[in-house]
Amino acid sequence: MRISTLFYTLKQGIINIFRNKWFSLASIATISACLFLFGLFYTVLANFQSMLKSAEEGVAVTVFFEEGVAAERIQEIGEQIRARSEVSRADYISADQAWADWAPENVGEDYQDIFSENPFEGMDNYEIYMTDVALQQDLVTWLESIPEISEVRRSEVAANTLTGINAIVAYVSVGIIAILLAVSIFLINNTVIIGISVRKTEIEIMKYIGATDFFVRSPFVIEGILIGLIGSCIPLAAIYVLYIEVIDYVTIQFPALTGLMQFLPVENLFHTLVPVSLGLGAGIGFLGSFATVRKHLRV
Amino acid sequence: MALHDKKKKKKVTDEVILLDKVSKSYSTGSPALDNISLSIKKGEFVFIVGDSGSGKSTLIKLLLRELVPTSGRVEVNGQDVGKLKHRQVPKFRRNLGIVFQDFRLLNDRNVYENVAFAQRIVQTPTKEIRKNVPKALAVVGLAGKYKAKTRQLSGGEQQRVALARALVNEPPILLADEPTGNLDPKNSWDIMQLLERINEEKGTTILVVTHNREIVNAMQKRVITMKKGVIISDEEKGGYIDED
Numbered sequence: 001m002r003i004s005t006l007f008y009t010l011k012q013g014i015i016n017i018f019r020n021k022w023f024s025l026a027s028i029a030t031i032s033a034c035l036f037l038f039g040l041f042y043t044v045l046a047n048f049q050s051m052l053k054s055a056e057e058g059v060a061v062t063v064f065f066e067e068g069v070a071a072e073r074i075q076e077i078g079e080q081i082r083a084r085s086e087v088s089r090a091d092y093i094s095a096d097q098a099w100a101d102w103a104p105e106n107v108g109e110d111y112q113d114i115f116s117e118n119p120f121e122g123m124d125n126y127e128i129y130m131t132d133v134a135l136q137q138d139l140v141t142w143l144e145s146i147p148e149i150s151e152v153r154r155s156e157v158a159a160n161t162l163t164g165i166n167a168i169v170a171y172v173s174v175g176i177i178a179i180l181l182a183v184s185i186f187l188i189n190n191t192v193i194i195g196i197s198v199r200k201t202e203i204e205i206m207k208y209i210g211a212t213d214f215f216v217r218s219p220f221v222i223e224g225i226l227i228g229l230i231g232s233c234i235p236l237a238a239i240y241v242l243y244i245e246v247i248d249y250v251t252i253q254f255p256a257l258t259g260l261m262q263f264l265p266v267e268n269l270f271h272t273l274v275p276v277s278l279g280l281g282a283g284i285g286f287l288g289s290f291a292t293v294r295k296h297l298r299v
Numbered sequence: 300m301a302l303h304d305k306k307k308k309k310k311v312t313d314e315v316i317l318l319d320k321v322s323k324s325y326s327t328g329s330p331a332l333d334n335i336s337l338s339i340k341k342g343e344f345v346f347i348v349g350d351s352g353s354g355k356s357t358l359i360k361l362l363l364r365e366l367v368p369t370s371g372r373v374e375v376n377g378q379d380v381g382k383l384k385h386r387q388v389p390k391f392r393r394n395l396g397i398v399f400q401d402f403r404l405l406n407d408r409n410v411y412e413n414v415a416f417a418q419r420i421v422q423t424p425t426k427e428i429r430k431n432v433p434k435a436l437a438v439v440g441l442a443g444k445y446k447a448k449t450r451q452l453s454g455g456e457q458q459r460v461a462l463a464r465a466l467v468n469e470p471p472i473l474l475a476d477e478p479t480g481n482l483d484p485k486n487s488w489d490i491m492q493l494l495e496r497i498n499e500e501k502g503t504t505i506l507v508v509t510h511n512r513e514i515v516n517a518m519q520k521r522v523i524t525m526k527k528g529v530i531i532s533d534e535e536k537g538g539y540i541d542e543d
Binding site: 002004005008019201202204205206207208209210211212213215 | 363386389390391392393395397403405407416417419420421422424425464468
C-alpha cells in the first residue's frame with residue numbers, strides 16, 4: 001500500500017467520524033460509559049485484590065516442634081519453609097520471646113518475679129505468612145508430614161472466606177466485563193451501519209471505479225478503531241481525576257479507614273489500566289467495525 | 300491458413316466488447332436478456348436504445364460485472380467477465396469509465412476532489428493526481444471551476460465533472476447510462492459533442508444508453524435497438540426506431 005493511500009484512508013476514517021458526528025458522538029459516549037464502568041470496576045477490584053492480598057498475608061500458620069528437637073534442625077526446617085513459593089514470610093519465635101511478648105499483658109509487668117521459669121519452655125515456633133491463602137492446605141499437609149513438627153495451627157475460616165471472596169469477585173468481574181464489551185461492540189456495529197448507509201453513493205462510485213475491498217472497507221474500520229480509542233481516553237482521564245479526589249476525600253474525612261484500607265497509588269493502577277483500556281477501546285472498535293463491514297459492505 | 304489465423308486474431312483483439320448468445324434471467328418473470336450476441340470494436344461510438352424493460356440496464360450491469368450471465372459469454376477487453384473471481388473485479392472495472400443519469404457526485408467535496416477521488420481509488424500517486432486532474436477538467440471545459448462545490452454547478456456542468464471523473468483514469472471503454480436524462484436539450488447536446496470529441500481524439504470506445512431520440516438521430520452513429528431482452532436492430536449510422 002502506498003503511503004499516500006494510507007494517509008488517505010486514515011483521513012477518510014477521521015472524516016467519517018465528523019461526517020457522521022452525532023452517531024459517532026453517541027458511540028464514543030457509550031464506549032466511554034462502558035469503559036468508565038470497566039475502569040471503575042477495575043479500580044475497585046484492584047484495590048480490593050490488594051487489600052485481600054494484605055489480608056491473606058496477615059493470615060498466619062503457626063508450627064510448634066516436638067520436645068528435644070535441636071536448634072539446628074529447627075533452623076533447617078525454617079529455611080525449607082521460607083523456600084516455598086506460597087510463603088511470603090516465616091518468623092521464628094523462640095520460647096523466651098513468646099513468653100516475653102505474652103506475659104506482660106496477661107500476667108503483669110512483674111511476671112519474672114512470679115514465674116522463675118518460662119512456662120512456654122519448648123514452645124519455639126514459626127509464624128508463617130502466606131502469599132496466596134488458597135494454598136494454605138497444601139502447606140499444612142506438607143508441614144504435618146515433617147516428623148519434628150508437633151502441631152500446626154491455622155485459621156481455616158479466614159482462609160476459606162478469603163478464597164471464596166476471591167473466586168466470587170473474579171466470576172462477577174468476568175461477567176460484567178463481558179456484558180459491557182458485548183454492548184460496546186453492538187453500538188459500534190450500529191454506528192458503522194449508519195456510516196455505510198450515509199456513504200452509500202460514495203461506496204457505489206468506489207465500486208464502479210474499481211476500488212478494492214480493502215480500500216472501501218478500511219476507512220470504516222479506522223473509524224471504528226478511532227471511536228474506540230477516543231472512547232477509552234475520556235474515561236481514563238475521568239477515572240484519574242476521580243480516583244485522586246476520592247482518595248484525598250477518604251484520607252481527610254475518614255482517617256481511621258486509611259489504617260484498615262491501603263489504596264493503591266494511582267500510578268500503579270494506571271500502569272495496567274491505560275494499556276488495557278486503550279487495547280479494549282481499539283479492540284472493540286476494530287471488532288465492531290470489521291464484523292459490520294464484512295456483513296453489510298458487499299463490495 | 301496462417302494468414303487467415305492472423306487476420307482472425309487481429310479481428311478478435313479489435314473487439315473490446317463481445318457478447319456471445321448471452322441470456323440473463325432473474326428469479327421471476329421472463330428473461331431480461333434472451334440469447335443476444337453483439338460485438339463492439341475498439342474506438343466505436345455506439346448508442347443502445349429501447350424502452351424500459353428492454354434489457355439495456357441488464358446489459359450495462361453485465362459489462363460492469365455487477366451481474367453474471369445465466370448462459371453465454373461476455374467478454375470485455377478480452378476478459379471473460381463470467382469467469383472473473385471476486386478479487387479480480389476491481390482491477391477489471393478500472394478498464395471501464397461510467398457516467399450515470401444522476402451524476403452521482405460527492406456533494407460534500409469540490410470539483411477537483413470529485414475527480415481526484417477516482418485516481419485515489421486506483422492508488423495513483425498524489426504527484427500524478429495533481430497533474431492528471433486539471434488535464435481531465437480541461438478536456439470537459441471546467442478547468443476554471445476546480446474549486447467549486449458540485450452543488451453550485453448547473454446540471455450540465457455536474458455531468459461534465461462526472462465525465463472528467465470517468466475519464467481521468469484513461470479507461471479504454473466509457474459506459475454512459477442515460478447521460479442526458481437530467482439535462483436540457485442544449486446541455487444534452489453539449490455532453491454528446493464532448494463524448495464524440497473524446498471518442499475521436501482519445502480513441503475511447505463509447506457506449507451510450509439513451510432515450511434521447513433527437514440526439515440519436517442527429518449523431519449518425521451505430522445504434523443497437525433492444526426490445527424485451529433481444530436486439531431487434533443493429534445499424535451503422537442508424538436512427539431511433541419507433542417501436543409502436
